Amino acid sequence: MSDTIIPVKLSYLNLIGIRTLVERELRREVRFFGVSVIGPALQAALFALIITIAVGENMPKTNGLDYIVFLSTGFIITSMLQRAFESTAFSLMFDKLEGNIEDILGAPFIGFEILLSYTISSMFVAFTIGVSVWMVLLLMGGPTMPIHIPELISAILIGCFLFSSAGVLATIWSEKWDKLSAKETFFVMPLMFLSGSFFPRSAVIEELQFLLDYNPVFRLVEAVRYGFTGAHELDIWAGLGMASIWMVVIWAITLVVLSTGYKIKP
Amino acid sequence: MSEVATPRRFGRINWIGASYLYVKEVKRFLNVFTQTVAAPVITTLLFLAIFTLALGRAVETVNGVAFASFLAPGLIMMSMAQNAFANTSSSLVISKIQGNIVDVLLPPISPFEFTAAYTLGGVTRGTLVGFVTAIAMSFFVDMSIHNLFFVIFHAVMASMMLSLLGILGGLWSEKFDHIAAVTNFVIMPFSFLSGTFYSITRLPEPFYTLTQFNPFFYMIDGFRYGFIGQSDSVPMIGVAVMLGVNAALFLSAWRWVKSGYKLKA
Numbered sequence: 001m002s003d004t005i006i007p008v009k010l011s012y013l014n015l016i017g018i019r020t021l022v023e024r025e026l027r028r029e030v031r032f033f034g035v036s037v038i039g040p041a042l043q044a045a046l047f048a049l050i051i052t053i054a055v056g057e058n059m060p061k062t063n064g065l066d067y068i069v070f071l072s073t074g075f076i077i078t079s080m081l082q083r084a085f086e087s088t089a090f091s092l093m094f095d096k097l098e099g100n101i102e103d104i105l106g107a108p109f110i111g112f113e114i115l116l117s118y119t120i121s122s123m124f125v126a127f128t129i130g131v132s133v134w135m136v137l138l139l140m141g142g143p144t145m146p147i148h149i150p151e152l153i154s155a156i157l158i159g160c161f162l163f164s165s166a167g168v169l170a171t172i173w174s175e176k177w178d179k180l181s182a183k184e185t186f187f188v189m190p191l192m193f194l195s196g197s198f199f200p201r202s203a204v205i206e207e208l209q210f211l212l213d214y215n216p217v218f219r220l221v222e223a224v225r226y227g228f229t230g231a232h233e234l235d236i237w238a239g240l241g242m243a244s245i246w247m248v249v250i251w252a253i254t255l256v257v258l259s260t261g262y263k264i265k266p
Numbered sequence: 267m268s269e270v271a272t273p274r275r276f277g278r279i280n281w282i283g284a285s286y287l288y289v290k291e292v293k294r295f296l297n298v299f300t301q302t303v304a305a306p307v308i309t310t311l312l313f314l315a316i317f318t319l320a321l322g323r324a325v326e327t328v329n330g331v332a333f334a335s336f337l338a339p340g341l342i343m344m345s346m347a348q349n350a351f352a353n354t355s356s357s358l359v360i361s362k363i364q365g366n367i368v369d370v371l372l373p374p375i376s377p378f379e380f381t382a383a384y385t386l387g388g389v390t391r392g393t394l395v396g397f398v399t400a401i402a403m404s405f406f407v408d409m410s411i412h413n414l415f416f417v418i419f420h421a422v423m424a425s426m427m428l429s430l431l432g433i434l435g436g437l438w439s440e441k442f443d444h445i446a447a448v449t450n451f452v453i454m455p456f457s458f459l460s461g462t463f464y465s466i467t468r469l470p471e472p473f474y475t476l477t478q479f480n481p482f483f484y485m486i487d488g489f490r491y492g493f494i495g496q497s498d499s500v501p502m503i504g505v506a507v508m509l510g511v512n513a514a515l516f517l518s519a520w521r522w523v524k525s526g527y528k529l530k531a
Contacts, residue, residue: 185300
């Protein structure tokens with residue numbers, strides 16, 4: 001028996017490392033499972049309830065849909081995106097402040113593998129959130145089975161890629177929790193709220209409608225709404241293309257930042 | 267020249283100690299004011315935007331008042347309530363977890379002074395957030411004041427009520443999860459479902475009658491009365507309810523601090 005330790009041979013991707021990091025992220029997520037899954041679902045239910053009480057049966061059809069269905073489809077995707085952002089951001093921020101980010105930086109990882117791991121784990125988390133929010137809204141008259149699967153899946157994948165890497169980027173740029181939560185409040189929340197999940201594009205004054213067209217969240221909401229119901233205001237694949245451009249840009253910036261070690265490596 | 271330090275003498279109330287604890291509470295949130303003041307203002311404005319855009323087509327007026335003018339006071343009240351609660355509860359939970367609660371328990375500060383200083387800290391944050399939100403909203407919504415007394419009274423009383431609830435929640439919680447659960451399952455539903463977004467006359471029975479027993483309803487309704495001069499309840503009943511609830515909550519918090527349950531080893 002030899003006493004020498006043979007290093008693990010890695011192929012192009014450090015698959016063992018990626019799997020381990022994804023697993024660690026998911027384990028961490030499960031520890032806070034209750035609050036993080038029930039929170040968004042409860043919030044969605046509250047919004048749906050308020051709106052039902054406030055307007056009742058007076059609500060006109062929105063893009064040909066019952067308002068509750070219109071709202072629910074938006075809610076499902078925005079709560080997923082927000083959680084994709086938070087799950088990577090909170091985990092990385094915690095590591096950064098506690099100093100155990102060294103465990104990741106010291107492992108034989110390249111930036112691409114780290115980012116990929118965070119993206120994959122955030123997809124699992126977002127998917128759980130999406131299903132739980134959908135289930136709750138289903139009880140309140142929300143959308144039933146999706147009909148256009150490719151558009152739906154593409155929107156979810158693009159959204160998770162975009163917002164999980166945005167979470168990594170925002171965390172690297174923030175020294176402390178308050179800086180991170182400022183980025184969430186001033187960038188992420190407006191993108192979510194002013195995205196067409198609560199109101200149709202036509203409710204916005206015409207001069208400002210172009211702002212919605214460039215908001216990736218609006219395009220993803222449209223795609224998910226189309227996936228569930230078939231209703232839409234703009235071209236779906238053009239919208240997914242627009243959101244993909246955002247995704248590629250943010251992912252590339254994050255990759256460069258992560259690979260050079262800006263603000264995280266001494 | 268005496269070598270022995272004599273203890274400082276103070277009367278019935280340790281004003282220096284209590285005021286320092288209050289100043290510490292205020293500095294704690296001002297230190298991160300983007301998170302504690304600016305963020306709630308932005309969130310509330312976003313709520314205003316989505317609700318007027320989403321519901322404006324269906325609900326033009328509530329009780330004869332434009333929907334946005336009806337909604338604005340409710341939203342201001344909601345942000346005051348959530349922030350007053352967050353201030354006292356997070357301060358206590360963080361101190362308990364980090365262990366620096368001993369810095370507050372050790373000095374000669376009585377349970378009464380302890381409770382009063384924390385409450386005032388929460389009231390300061392609540393009213394400050396409310397004031398800034400109201401200023402920001404007045405750029406977008408037609409807001410006139412019908413009766414200034416009701417506006418100020420309910421702003422202070424509601425912040426006080428939520429600060430006291432925050433103290434009780436903070437004393438009870440041992441971990442962040444606990445306080446997050448209280449926020450998610452108690453504070454959020456109550457502040458959302460007590461007439462912030464609609465007139466409670468729209469509620470079916472038995473919820474209409476149940477709401478009459480909900481103090482959150484009176485603070486929102488009374489505060490809104492101060493702005494629009496319209497209310498779903500008799501305004502003076504709201505004043506009495508708020509005074510009674512606050513007195514009861516203050517006594518409970520005071521007694522709890524005195525007993526030291528979940529606070530002192």
